[in-house]
Structures are given as C-alpha cells and as structure tokens.
Amino acid sequence: MEELRSFIRKSQTRQLYRQFLRLVKLAPPSDQKELKDSIKLEFKKHLSETRDGHIAFLLAQGRKRLLELENLLKMSK
Secondary structure: OHHHHHHHHHHHHHHHHHHHHHHHOOOOHHHHHHHHHHHHHHHHHOOOOOOHHHHHHHHHHHHHHHHHHHHHHHHOO
C-alpha cells in the first residue's frame, strides 16, 4: 500500500512540475528562463523528502502557487 501511495505522490509531483513548465511559456520571453530556473530549484530542494504528510503539504502549496502564477500572468497581458 505504501508503494502505491508513493507512486501516486510521484505522479502528482511530475504533473504539477509539467503544469508549471507549460505556464512558463505564457510569460514574457525575457522572464521565462528565470521562472523556469526558479521552479526547477524549488522542486530540487524537496527532492529527497519522504514524509507523506509533508509531500502532501508541498503539493498543496505548489498548486496554490501555480494558480497565483497563472493569475499573475493573465493580469500582465
């Protein structure tokens, strides 16, 4: 059961990461590299996290930040 939970969390993390990278493409070209580097750094910072509760918290925070970035990019157009 633990392996399934881990698999699901990894899948959710990859999905969130891909969503961020797709969203970066909507940013002005001059900001894209900095945004992409910042996103990569944030995900790498938590790469070794194994506590399920903390991973769930990080995913929730990530989804919130994704929405914030999306709204910010929409407003800047």
